[in-house]
Amino acid sequence: MDAEARAVAEIERRARTLYGSAATRTVSGVLHCLSAVETADGRLHVIKIGPHAPKSSTDFFVLNYWRAHADAILTTAAIVRAEPALSHELQGPQASELAMFRKLRLNKLEGPLCAILTRTGDVPLAHDLWNDKLPYRVLTSPERASTMQAELATRAEVVGLPELDVTTAVAWLREQGATNILIEAGPSTANLLYGSSPGVDHLLISRFQGLFDPAAVGGALVEPAQLFTGRSRVACSERTEESGPWRFERWDVTGSTGA
Numbered sequence: 685m686d687a688e689a690r691a692v693a694e695i696e697r698r699a700r701t702l703y704g705s706a707a708t709r710t711v712s713g714v715l716h717c718l719s720a721v722e723t724a725d726g727r728l729h730v731i732k733i734g735p736h737a738p739k740s741s742t743d744f745f746v747l748n749y750w751r752a753h754a755d756a757i758l759t760t761a762a763i764v765r766a767e768p769a770l771s772h773e774l775q776g777p778q779a780s781e782l783a784m785f786r787k788l789r790l791n792k793l794e795g796p797l798c799a800i801l802t803r804t805g806d807v808p809l810a811h812d813l814w815n816d817k818l819p820y821r822v823l824t825s826p827e828r829a830s831t832m833q834a835e836l837a838t839r840a841e842v843v844g845l846p847e848l849d850v851t852t853a854v855a856w857l858r859e860q861g862a863t864n865i866l867i868e869a870g871p872s873t874a875n876l877l878y879g880s881s882p883g884v885d886h887l888l889i890s891r892f893q894g895l896f897d898p899a900a901v902g903g904a905l906v907e908p909a910q911l912f913t914g915r916s917r918v919a920c921s922e923r924t925e926e927s928g929p930w931r932f933e934r935w936d937v938t939g940s941t942g943a
Contacts, residue, residue, distance in 0.1 A: 691781040692788050702932045703919035713885030716867045717750045721896050727904045736899040738927035743890040752786040754796040756862035760869045761802035772798045773816050801853050805832050814839040850876050871903035878906045887935040894928030
C-alpha cells in the first residue's frame with residue numbers, strides 16, 4: 685500500500701471509530717456540523733469557541749472530516765469576528781491525510797467555495813482568513829455590495845442577494861454547482877434551516893456530556909422535536925476526551941440511502 689492509499693485508509697479507519705458503517709454512507713445536500721451541550725431545559729446549545737469551551741481533539745477532527753466532504757462552506761460575519769484564528773482550510777495533525785481522502789476517495793480536486801453571510805457589512809479586513817488558499821464570496825444586500833467590494837478589494841468577491849438569509853444563500857451556492865454545503869453558523873442563522881426548504885440533510889453533533897462552564901454555553905438550537913423530526917440517528921459513539929465524556933452523532937434525513 686502506497687503512502688496515499690495509507691492516508692485514505694487511516695481517515696476511513698478513524699471515521700469508522702466514530703460513525704461505524706455510516707462513515708461511508710453517501711453525503712448529499714446540506715450538512716450542519718456543531719458542538720453542543722444540553723442544558724437543564726433539554727435544549728441543545730452550541731459551545732462557544734474560547735477558553736471556557738471543553739476541549740476535544742476528536743471534535744476538531746470531526747469538523748475537518750466534514751469539511752473534506754464540502755463543495756461549499758457557509759458561515760457568517762459574526763463567526764468571523766468572534767474567531768480571530770478561523771480558517772476554512774483543512775487543519776489539524778491529519779490535514780494532509782484529509783486532503784488526500786478528499787481527492788482520492790471523494791473525487792473533489794478543488795477546495796470548497798467559502799461564503800460569508802453579512803447584513804451589516806462588518807467583515808474584518810485584517811483577518812487571517814483571507815490568507816486561506818480558498819475562494820471567498822461575501823453575500824450581502826445589493827445596496828452594500830459595491831461599497832464592500834471596494835473595501836475587500838481582492839480578498840473576496842462580493843455578491844448582492846435581494847433576500848439575505850440562510851436559505852437564499854444555500855440556494856445561491858447550489859446555483860454555483862455546490863452539491864454538499866456545510867453550515868458553520870450560529871443558531872440564529874442555522875435554526876432557519878429547520879422546518880424550511882432547503883433544510884438540513886445531515887446533522888453532525890459533537891455532544892459534550894460532562895460538567896461544563898456556563899461561560900461556554902452559546903445560543904440554543906431549535907426545540908429537540910423540531911431538530912430531530914424527520915431525521916434518523918444513523919451513528920452514535922462515545923469517547924473520553926481531554927475534557928471528559930463526549931458523544932458523536934450523525935443524523936440523516938429519514939429515508940435517505942447510503943453507500
